[in-house]
Amino acid sequence: MTSGRQDDSLSDIQQFFYGANVFVTGATGFLGKILLYKLFASCPGINAIYILIRNKKGKTMDARLEEIFNDPVFNKASPKIRYLIKGISGDCLKPGLGLSSADRRMLVDCVNIVFHMAATVRFDEKLRTALRINVSGAYEIIKLCRNMTNLRSVVHVSTAYTQCPLKNINEKFYPMPNGTEVKRLLLMTECIPDNLFEHVTPILLGKWPNTYTFTKAVAEDVVRTFGARLPVGVFRPGIVISTYQEPVGGWIDNFYGPTGAIAGAATGIIRTLRCDPHAVANMVPVDMCVNSLIASSWDIFERQRSAGSEQDALNIPVYNFCAALENQLTWGDFTSKTTKYGLMYPTMKAIWYLCYSNTPNRIVHGLSIIFLHYLPALMFDTICLCFGRKPKLMKTYKKIHRFMAVISYFSLREWNFQVHNVQNLWSRMTKTDKELFFFDMRQLDWDLFLQQYLLGIRQYLLHDPLETIPKALVRWNRLYWLHCGLKLTIICIILYLGWRLIL
Structure with missing residues (x-):
């Protein structure tokens, strides 16, 4: 047993989540919706799931919370999900996440498990905005977690491409991009005028192709620097596309990445795509990604609990969830x-x-x-x-x-992604957990998956x-x-x- 209660009917991961209060940022996004569904469907006994939601385009937090439940992904979910998931008004763009003092106090006292997924995924986002959301937001989450009195696990969701200028990407932390410092970057965000900031953006990015990969790399350094004594880990997914199995095959709600190109080709608008046909396409199904994310949160807790020394406890695990070497798609x-x-x-x-x-x-x-x-x-x-x-x-x-x-x-x-931590995690899971939280990319049927993907689009x-x-x-x-x-x-x-x- 890891936490919660002793019950032979529950798997190890289910016991970890039993009785827990979970805090999620980015829950209104593609990955977030599947995470909410999966936690509700496969982790019985969760006490509450608190999700950070900002007011947007004239819609209040409560209105946006209701919109989540209207999504097709929740068609098969029990109405009880509305009582489990509770909205918290806040904004990753604001200091202190824009939380009220009462909400902050409640989160500090109650939350056990944190999934930080909030980010701007626009590759052409202005660097100032991307830094505020992706970097300042991560810093504010870490500060909040450091005050949580019953914290078991924190997962910071990054991307497999934070170190895209490199050919080989291991499951470890890398130095800050271009030798910059987090605090200096954040200070520049607040002090430098817009026109000057636009001028220095290419210099700051260096070899990074866009503001998204650059700021996500900086955010990882925030976790490494300020989360050293927390039960925290970094989860790096590849290119996330539609569902493979849950809750239905082929579900997707955005045109990001290759999905936009396929939708354009299917309608006869796009006739040519610039790519290397021999390079590996590092795509992963969103439901398998979420299953691995949930399992990683359990693994982070287990690592901390079984740490043999203070140094072991300080080691922050990194999980590259990418296409398996034995089952790749070009x-x-x-x-x-x-x-x-x-x-x-x-x-x-x-x-x-x-x-x-x-x-x-x-x-x-x-x-x-x-x-x-x-x-x-x-x-x-x-x-x-x-x-x-x-x-x-x-x-x-x-x-x-x-x-x-x-x-x-x-x-x-093409990149070579090390996936040892993810595959070792899979090998240590029980048979029941492997069935409940399937994420072994070596077993993915690409033909079936892409057929469902096209139908989903x-x-x-x-x-x-x-x-x-x-x-x-x-x-x-x-x-x-x-x-x-x-x-x-x-x-x-x-x-x-x-x-x-x-x-």
Whole structure:
């Protein structure tokens, strides 16, 4: 038994959570919703789950809390979940997390387990904003945890790409990016004017490709520096995409990362993707990620409890939750498999036939963008103008290309991620816990997963129910012949022009 109560009907991890009060930041996000569902569904006996929610776009904390329960991910959850999960008004952008004195006192006195997931995941976020949320927020959480009187475990959720300038990324801490200091960075955030801060941003980032990976690397140093005497660990997931098994296969609620590219390809908008087809695509299902996250919180407590010396207690574990070496997926496999399932399950939202390719070559990719994106967009927008409609496809492509430029850094490179801590954790879990909290990436069926992923994009992001597939296949057949007709026309024009030039 680890904590809570002795009960043979509960697994080790379930006993750890029994009677616990859990505090979660970032619970309104993609990862957070699955964590809330999983804690409720698989950890009976949790006393309460407190989630930090800020007022946003005119909506109060209570209104945003209700919105969480309206999400499809909670369709199968018992109504009792509404009594277990309690909203706490706060904001990671504010000093002291924006907590009231009463809420802070309650959290300090009651909370046992903390999951800090709140972050801005926008790669093009302004550095000042990213530092305030990702770094200052982590610092405020650590300060809060240091005052908690009944704390068992704290998990700081980072990303596998905090050290992306390196080729080999081990489960350990690394020096601060570019030799900077946390306190100096935070002081700059408060003191330097916006225009000057924008000017020094490229200098501060150095080899880091964007503000997200840079600030998450800085946040890890916050945990290392200020969380040394806490039962804390750092969890680094790869590229998190849809669910594999729980609560349903294929559920997803955002267009981040490769999901936006696949959704664009499925609708016939994106025709080319710049990536290295031989590089490993480090993607992980969100439910397996959450299962590993929950197990890591238990492991952190067990490590602290069994520490043989003060030095052992000070060692902060790092967990790289990434694709297993024995069961990897390349970007070429990813595009070919998603194309296969995209053709099997077309969407009624498609404006053209699914046909896209990937290439690492900048020139070939640039030419593809000109001929497969910009020229059709120019023709479409011209037709719209002729009929008195507002042109919008060219503007859409400009946004898409900015997004594609951001993800190309990750689709053109390959990293070697050490996953010893995650695999050792899996080997030490009981059979029951392995069934309840499955996260062994070596056993992931990529074909099944990507099939569900494509169907999930169709259903949850494009809002096209599965019942329309037969009708979409009929429409897809027409788009196919239009596609073939257009290709034939272009070939004939090229041959005609070539023949005229020869003569």
